[in-house]
Amino acid sequence: MKAKLFDYVDRDNFMFNLSGLTKLVCFICMTCSVMFSYDVRYILFVMALSVVIFKVSGLQFKQIKLMTIYVVIFLLINFLLTYLFSPGYGTELYGTAHEIFRFTARYTVTWEQLLYQVTKITKYASVVPLGMIFLLTTNPSEFAASLNRVGVSYKGAYALSLTLRYFPDMIRDYQNIALAQQSRGLDLSRREKVRVRVKNSMNICIPLIFSTLDRIELISNAMDLRGFGKHKKRTWYGARPVRRGDWMALAFGTLILAGSLYLTFFVNGSRFWNPFI
Known part of the structure; x- marks a missing residue:
């Protein structure tokens, strides 16, 4: 991997x-x-x-x-x-x-x-x-459990855990969108001028932003359906x-x-x- x-x-x-x-x-x-x-x-x-x-x-x-x-x-x-x-x-x-x-x-x-x-x-x-x-x-799940065990609110700890989990996904989405745009003729190589490359990069950033918002909404709905935040304490499956x-x-x-x-x-x-x- x-x-x-x-x-x-x-x-x-x-x-x-x-x-x-x-x-x-x-x-x-x-x-x-x-x-x-x-x-x-x-x-x-x-x-x-x-x-x-x-x-x-x-x-x-x-x-x-x-x-x-x-x-x-x-x-x-x-x-x-x-x-x-x-x-x-x-x-x-x-x-x-x-x-x-x-x-x-x-x-x-x-x-x-x-x-x-x-x-x-x-x-x-x-x-x-x-x-x-x-x-x-x-x-990341164990990291959140560790923060919670030293006194950090489990809501804040879980939010940080989700952030760390999202970095690899965001990089993967960026690469997939970049490959899809290049297959459509978008040039991101050094052969283009810097101004053109910046403009072409916006064609990647905008879909990335919308995919990020969709992911946030999906995770928020899933957490709400599972009653996240209802109680003051919670247990952690990833704790060692x-x-x-x-x-x-x-x-x-x-x-x-x-x-x-x-x-x-x-x-x-x-x-x-x-x-x-």
């Missing part, structure tokens, strides 16, 4: 066999450990762990290739804009200034500013793989019990978070690692 963006494909390995609640708690713990700390050494350690977890889960890079491209573009833009609007924030943060070179009197490149921006970039780059691993290894492997994973996630807190309060004395003092 060809894997697509946000398309859940069940596999039999350690990551897929974990409970959705376990993966949610571990994702929150590892994300908080990265977001709370500004120690680039620990953030790189968590990033390396996320790569290892990705390999263990058996996922394929092509499943996250498109998202990776968007994230890289976002990180580059963020890096440039941070320096453009706050070129001296690193020196204010660390209290020293070790100049590398300068463009103008305002735009001076220092090791402090470079460390701050690299740390900031690695924080984002560490969290995104963790989120992708969580989404691609968790059944917590087993031995789940307890091991929970202990691992808690240890990662505890390591970040220990490094912050007892080793560095603050959220920031300052090698310039």
